[in-house]
Amino acid sequence: MDVIERKLRVLAGTWKLMESEPLRMYAILVNLGWHDMSMLAARNTLNTPLGKLLGVDELREISGSDYFMFLEYRLRCTRSARPQQELLIQPIKDSPSIQSNTLPVQADGLRKPTHEKGLFDSSAKADIILRSSDSIDFFVLESLLRVVSPVFDDRCSASTESNGKLTVDSELPLMQVEEDSETLRYLLLIYHYEDELPIQNAALFSSVAFAVRKYKMSAIESRLQRHLVGSPLLSKKPLQVYVRAIQLGSRVAAELAAKNMLSQDIQGMSYVEGLEYITGMDLHHLMEYRFRCGDAALAVFVQADMKDLYDNGRLTNKLSDQGSNSCRKEPYQILESFTAERLKARPRGFTITEVDDSLKQRFAQLQSIYNSSHTSTEKAEGPWKLL
Known part of the structure; x- marks a missing residue:
């Protein structure tokens, strides 16, 4: 071969x-x-x-x-x-499989939940046992499983009819699941606790999201989606929220994250954990959306009257404050090119005002440039070099 x-x-x-x-x-x-x-x-x-x-x-x-x-x-x-x-x-190591029927490999050293002691062990009130893929037993109520997941409801019913459930020393029926203990623990904790801490580890979140969709746990899925939509990461790390929204299949959260990414320069986009658990096409769709928004914003901008944008805005007042009449003849082409470049890179409405503020700060330096210039040529060239 x-x-x-x-x-x-x-x-x-x-x-x-x-x-x-x-x-x-x-x-x-x-x-x-x-x-x-x-x-x-x-x-x-x-x-x-x-x-x-x-x-x-x-x-x-x-x-x-x-x-x-x-x-x-x-x-x-x-x-x-x-x-x-x-x-x-080059990638440092091979990415995990992205096939829909494959669970991501769990990372070592994951933070263990701090308030589950006794909740799912043999002392808990239970009538069925869930056994994880790494042979950890969780003692739970069958009625809880039936309520939280129609898939578990069917499995419990099928086991009852066939009378083929395994039992352990406690004589409780045993149900084997494919998820490891960390994933299974978080699934159960999220259902039990409204204030459960968000999952920080990308591999664990991917496993939990996979299991939530696999078992059709709509209540847990909704809770995770609400966390994404209300997360401070939406403005700080929108790409990370987008990745997790894709894993959950949450279109609302994905769209919000995509819109929030428009306020960040594409050149400043940095890698986030979890990208290895979505497909290249998922990320390509995000980039397509971004470029479409940039084209749309630019199409609106080029239809605007440059004289109205720059002569009747705050820049005119600022220039008047500087006492520079010659600078009132600034070439609109330079300003238009500068603004269009920034708007295409960050196609959000406030980008225009940010450009205005940036130019305003530059014009504030004109007086010092004028005072430090020794010839009339230097005084005339100063504003254009500043731009």
């Missing part, structure tokens, strides 16, 4: 698809684990603006982490004087 793989790798470098459909080839090669070959495919996308790259089905087969590495590479290339010499950052 090694011989066949080597031949395929050689052929891949000569495929016309590497030039005609580089993004598709990038996803295919990453999925194969051929990260050195994926570098060539990523480089071939440089001829297409990032906002014009169309999504391909193969992005569903790689993780959001893999696609983020591609985005980071493309954004770095836009700032580089030699983009053709930039390289992809």
